[in-house]
Amino acid sequence: MSNFIVRKVAVLGAGVMGAQIAAHCINAKVPVLLFDLPAKDGPRNGIAANAIERLKKLAPAPLGAPELASLIVAADYDEDLARLRECDLVIEAIAERMDWKHDLYARVAPAIAPHAIFATNTSGLSIAELAAGMHESLQERFCGVHFFNPPRYMELVELIPTARTDPAILDQLESFLTTTLGKGVVRARDTPNFIGNRVGVFGLLAAFIEAGKYGLSYDVVDDLTGTRLGRAKSGTFRTADVVGLDTLAHVIKTMEDKLPADPFAPHYGTPAVLAGLIGRGALGQKTGAGFYRKDGKAILQLDPAGGGYVPAGGKADDEVARILKTKDPAARLQALRASAHPQAQFVWAVLRDTFHYSAVHLAEIADTARDVDFAMRWGFGHAVGPFELWQSAGWAQVAQWVQEDIAAGKALSPAPLPDWVHCGPVAARGGVHVPEGSWSPETEAFEPRSTLPVYRRQVFRAALEGEGVTPQTAGNTVFEDEAIRLWTLDLLGLDEVLIASFKTKMNTIGPAVTAGLLRAVGLAEREYRGLVIWQPDGPFSAGADLQAMMPLFLSGGVQAIAPEQERLQETSLRLRYAQVPTVAAIAGLALGGGCELALHCARRVAHFESHLGLVETGVGLVPGAGGLTYGARRAAAEHALAPEAPLLHFLKKYALQAATAEVSKSAPDARRMGYLLESDPIVFNVHEVLYTAVREARALHDSGWRPPLAAPFAVAGSQGIATLTSQLVNMRDGGFISAHDFHLGRAIAEIICGGEVAAGSLADEAWIMASERQAFMALLNHPKTQERITGMMQTGKPVRN
Template identity: 75%
Template sequence: MPNFIVRKVAVLGAGVMGAQIAAHCVNANVPVVLFDLPAREGPKNGIALKAIENLKKLSPAPLGSPDLAALIVPANYEEHLDKLRECDLVIEAIAERMDWKHDLYKKVAGAIAPDAIFATNTSGLSITELAKGIGEGLQSRFCGVHFFNPPRYMHLAELIPTAKTDPAILDRLETFLTTTLGKGVVRAKDTPNFVGNRVGVFGILSAMIEAERFNIPFDVVDDLTGAKLGRARSGTFRTGDVVGLDTLGHVIKTMEDQLPNDPFAPLYGTPAVLKGLIEKGALGQKTGAGFFKKEGKAILRLDPATGTYVPADAKADDLVVRILKKKDAGERLQLLRESTHPQAQFVWAILRDTFQYIAVHLAEIAETARDVDFAMRWGFGQTQGPFELWQSAGWLKVAKWVQEDIREGKALSDTPLPEWVTSGPVAERGGVHTHQGSWNPTTQNFEARSTLPVYARQVFRAPLFGDGVDIATTGTTVFEDESIRLWTLPNPGLNEVLIASFKTKMHAIGPGVSAGLLKAVDLAEADYRGLVIWNAGEPFSAGADLQAMLPLFMSGGVQAIEPEEERLQQVMLRLRYAHVPTVAAIAGMALGGGCEMAVHCTRRVAHLESYIGLVEVGVGLVPGAGGLTYGARRAAEEHALAPDAPLLHFLKKYLMQAATAQVSKSAIEARSMGYLRDSDPIVFNVQEVLFVAIKQAMALHDGGYRPPLPVPFEVAGRDGVAAILSQLVNMRDGGFISAHDYHLGKTIAEILCGGDIAPGSRVDEQWLMKHERQAFMSLLNHPKTQERVMGMMQTGKPVRN
């Protein structure tokens, strides 16, 4: 397939979605022109300019760094249509009105470049009907591309063709979406609301109907249908508030208007409580009230009976919570179904409703069952798709339960399950996902995944229950114990790099991991082209394993800990000075020791959503495995490039980051913080991180890699410590930090500046690491630190003392 190079993107519409799509493009270094109507007053680009400025204020942040907003070029349709000629991809993202979209298409069609792709970001309108608003010349290059909100964080992007869309266009766009913007692409059929919203909104309607039937209040529904059910924490009604109740109402109306003959059509009317809120203008989070509202620090929920807001403090019953914690999915669903508790009956009912719905509608809305599961996982934050849950609980057993409920009139529709559910290949294989692929009810086959070249970058495709891929046993194991696995991939061309993967909880670093990493470097130097530290799933590493250290501390005190701390420092220096390249493949949190490990590697490959920082002060400690040594060395290196500025100017950044436990909000911000270098790739698709990391190690090796020399570097000395302490004293005396925080800040300053030595002295890493280790040991004996450590271990939250 020829290269599809996107030099520039145009986004038509500077509303919530349009502006955030533009933001995510500039996150990925793709230039963007953001269009909207000319403003009636002030500068004609005023609407687009306001939207761009607003991007800096939104939470969660659509931009990897607020500075990126300056890279979005504002434009209006009156003056700047010629800018469309510069764009390889044009994405329309205006309001969900067919007539408005058609009017816009007539305005811009003639200005779109002859080879550009034109896509609409509609959330549910017919792509075929929208295509009628453009000329024949654009028909083959027109399709739907539905980003989910917020575009930076939601992995799903649906691609929807018309009968006239050139298949090559879809392949090019899928490639761009997958690797450049980091999306999980699902190809949907051109049916109302496509896949994600069709199933997801039905799920919301089902929850509303069943909640009323079983008399479950909104706050309890959200507690039951959030994290406890393996779904987004916002649950059902809070999700509606976040999305916007007017938007939710629009999507429901699309189903009501366009699916009159659907077996579930009687359910597609807007629920009375939702309709009433929309009519009152209570549209959720954006208006301050919806199903919930916040008054001060209190969260209130709507009481539908009175129309007033009451405290939202009710939770799921303990009995039901215990059922939901059952690991065996079959046992869990059986207990829910057989329980007489209304909350359990409610949960079983909404699961049964969804099982019935996806089986009845699979052939209509998607090519395969895989598309439905990925749409719900990537677009609605579910840890397991509905077909996956069904299959993991026992396919035929659950099908029997659903059929019984349908016959007994308990289901929302009397439509039976399709024949393929209970007989034929799916029944014989025990579900819709197999080694060969996922079930396509139209072709009556198990269809393999896409073979587009872009997916060669994904060593492990996003897993599905039943597809047979077990990362923990894949490849060749070189060494393994209870803490770490050292292994190689089976893939030719990628199997010459050793991979180290941690087996500890949260990929924490304890004595076993330290020993394993020292072994990994030895093995890599002997037999491989490099070493990659990669952990399947997130986090990369939550830092030092306090639980593993506790028995040592209890039996031998600080003296028992010091040898392990010294060995951990040796690990960091071994990674830095290894004679093969070492690469940290980061996704999610890299905190404390995880951050220290990453910065000491030769290179880092980081997923965009990487949250990196030194957080030890949260437990009353200071970084003890080289984190402060790294900051002092980097400050000296930065100072050498700008010698006219004082060293303290560069040092303060690393001081404040460690003293305040600052964590990057993205890999882009981690680069500005100094934890990533300009040479460290930032990868947008998390499934590509391992591939890119291995390729980086191989390229460095093939380039004749040699480790850096351990050269002494300049430190600020006692003058630097004095300057920092004067500021810390003011913060302490002003009540901004506690006495123990002051003590921690003072300790960090003394280490970063090299201690009580002359300004401009040159020291090596061993010198500073010795100071780190001594400070770490001293603080372990401090009662305030012990309070913080125990508090964190018991509650998972930092103690402020």
């Protein structure tokens, strides 16, 4: 397949979705033009320019760094239409009006380059109807590309072709979306609301209906249908508020208008309470009120009887909460169905309704069951898709339960489950997902995954229940114990790099992990071309394992911790000075000791949504595994490149970040903080991080890798300590930090400035690390620090004392 290079993107429409799609393109360093109508007053491109400015203020932030907004070019249809010719991809994202979209297409079509892909970001309009009237050559390059909101954070993008769409452009667009923008792509059929919104919005409607049947309040429903059910924390009604009640109503209306013969059609109506809220302008989060309203710090929920708002905070009953904690899916679903508790009956009903709906409509809306499950996982934040949950709980048993409820009139439709559920290959194999692929009702076979070249970069693709391949067992194990696994990939060219993966909760670092890493460095130096630290599950590392340190503390007090603390510093230095390149493959959190280990590797390969930070002050400590040493050394290196600026100009960033436990909001933000360097690759698709890291290690080795030479560096000394202390005093006296925070900040200043020496004095890593150890051990004896450690272990939250 020839290369499809997107040199520039045009986004037509500077509304909420259009502006945020443009923002994510610029996150990925793709130049983008953001078009809208010409403004009546002021600059002609003022509407787009104002939308770009608003991107800086939105939360969650659509931009990896606020300054990226200036790189988006504002444009209007009057003066800038000819610039569409510069673009390889044009994405239309105006309001969901067929007539408005057709008018715009007629206006822009002559300006679109003859090679460019033209796509519409619609949430459910017919792609074929939108393409009607276009010139045939443009119809071949036209398709739907449905981003989910917010585009930066939601993984799902649905690709929807028409009968005239050239299959090659779908492959090109899928490759771009997958690796450049980091998305999970699902190909949907051109049916109303496609896959994600079709199944997801039905699930919301089912929750509305079943909640009314069982008399449950909005807050209780959200608690039951949130994280307890493996779904987004916002649950059902809070999710509706976030999406926008008018947007939700529009999607429901599309189903109501376009699917009159659907067996579930009687339920495709806007619920009266939803219509009432919209009628009074309460559209959810964007208007400040919907099903919920914030009153100061208090969260209120709608009182459907009186129309006002009352205190929220209701939770699942203890009995039902215990059922939902049951790890075995079969036992959990059986207990929910058997329970007489209305909350349990509600949860079972919502799950049953989704199983039923997904099975009945699979052949209509998707090529395979895989597409439905990924759409719900990537687009609605479900830990597992409906078919996955069904299969993991026992396919035949759940099918029997659903069919019994249909026969008893408990389901939302009398439509029976399709024949393929009960007989044939699916019944014989116990589900829709097997190692060979996922079930397609159309082909009556298990269809394998896409073989597009872009997926070769995903060593481990997003896994589905029943596929059988997991990164925890794949590859060749070299060494394994309860804390760490050292292994290699089976792929030619990548099998000469050793991989270290932690096995602890949140991949925390305790004595066994430290010992394993030291073993890994030695083994890599003897037998491999490099070492990569990568975690198949969870974050890169949440830092030190406080629980693992407790036996040492209880047996020998604070002094018993000292050898392990020194060993952690030794591990950092071994990673830095290893005779083979070491690479930290970061996704998610890299905090405290995890951040320090990453900082000492030769390279870091970071997923865009990576959050790095030295957060030890949260437990009353200072970074003790070389984090402050890194800051002192990096500040000196940055100063050497710009000697006209004082050393403290570079140093204070590292000192204050550690003192305030600042965590990066993204990988580009971590680069601003100095925790990622320009030479550290940032990867947009989380499934490509391992591949990129292993290739990076191998490339460094092949280019003649030698570790850096240890050399002394200039420190800020007593002058720097005084300046930083004065800033801390202002923060303390202004009430921004506590007295103990000040004590910690002062300790950090003394360490990172090299102690009470003259400004410009030379120090080495051993000197700074010795100061780290001394302060770390002294703080372990401090009562305030012990309060913070105890609080963190008991609640998982930092104590501010």
